[in-house]
Amino acid sequence: MATPTLAHFAADTAIEPLMAALRRDGAVIVDDVIAPDALAALNAELAPYIAATPNGRDSFTGNLTTRTGALVARSAQVRTLVMDRLIAAAADALLLPFCERWQLHLTQAIRIKSGQGAQVIHRDRWAWGTHLGHLEPQLNTIWAVTDFTRANGATQVVPGSLEWPDSRKPEPHEIGYAEMSAGSVLIYTGGVFHGGGANVSDGDRIGLNITYTLGWLRQEENQYLACPPDIARGLPPELQAVLGYAxxxxxxxxxxxxxxxxxxxxxxxxxxxxxxxxxxxxxxxxxxxxxxxxxxxxx
Incomplete structure (x- = not known):
């Protein structure tokens, strides 16, 4: 059987067709959003933190995977990505039916090293257990800092799995891969089944996981500690509000x-x-x- 594929959109796409595909498949890719000079600046800002981050300590976080947080406090380029126009429009469309205001849920630079096996397929909304299956609590992004290929650990995604019961396990032929060039972004919901891919290449795969949630839910990454008031007070008011200072x-x-x-x-x-x-x-x-x-x- 053919491997499932995700819909790709241009950076200047309208929100309506993107949302139609997102609601159908649970995930879409927007190509070449970050300009080359901004991508180089992003790499320069994050490289020291990523290099100093130790590997995960279990199979879920990845024994050959590093996860670096507090990215709003650490990177001006990340602040721009958090407030991206298209992502904000998608968050409005997906989350505002269930809340008065959405907020930042987490920021994490994920480096999958050579030799890391595939992550277990899961739903991100399980951060709150299985209590939120009756609504969509989350909009997620993974920004490609390096190229994402099937060989280097491109994110596994199961298109069309939004209505599956939590106990359903995908078959290999149901799993697609978010292959995309550096500077592109995978947008996916809290309800779609997905997981990090296996890296069988000779290099690292680096992506930025920036996610958003309903304003009345507890954030996975505690933004008040990751970006405390002494740092947050120097940020634009709109970003302060997204962090949760509202x-x-x-x-x-x-x-x-x-x-x-x-x-x-x-x-x-x-x-x-x-x-x-x-x-x-x-x-x-x-x-x-x-x-x-x-x-x-x-x-």
Missing amino acids: MGSYALGYYTPPLPPGAGPEVVPPEYSLGRSAADATLGDAALLAAISAEVAAN
Whole structure:
């Protein structure tokens, strides 16, 4: 049987055909998104961190695989990728039906070394167990820093597996491979079955796993620790919000600064930790409350 293939799109594609393919197959590839000079800058920023990262300690993370995190704090080029226009539009289309705001879930540079076997096929939404099969909680990307080939560990993807039960195991003829040139990006959902490929080549395969989730779910990579306020306060407000320094919904994410009695505000949003004003701070965002109230009334 022929190996399944994924749909490829140009970098300037419209969101509608991309989303149609994503909802059908669970994964698509957008070719040549990162310009060569930006790709070189990305490599230069991340290379020291990747080189210093030890191998995984189990078969899932990979005994010949390294996983480097905190990429927003470490790389200006990654910040640009996190906020990519097409990816944001896909996140809007896939996630906003289930939340008021989506957020960054994790950032990870994954280097699959020569000799690494294939990762077990899985769903990324299993980060929350099997509790979220009734909705799509996640939009994922893997940006190719090197070329992705079947020989060097291109991501295994099972197109059309979105409706499968969690217990279903794919047959070899159902597994495709996200082969793409450096600078391209694999976009896939939290529900599609996939896994890292086996690297039988002589070189490393490096990709950036940048993923997004519903604003009311716990992030896999804790962005408040990976990119703490002293770093995040220097970032653009839009990126701060995606990191999670914004209310996830009405009354979701506020905190009380632990100050002496009367020394400060009692209720503030997360962005207060970045030096934003707390004037007229309330329990939550009035616009989000109005939107939720309208949804409740409509149902």
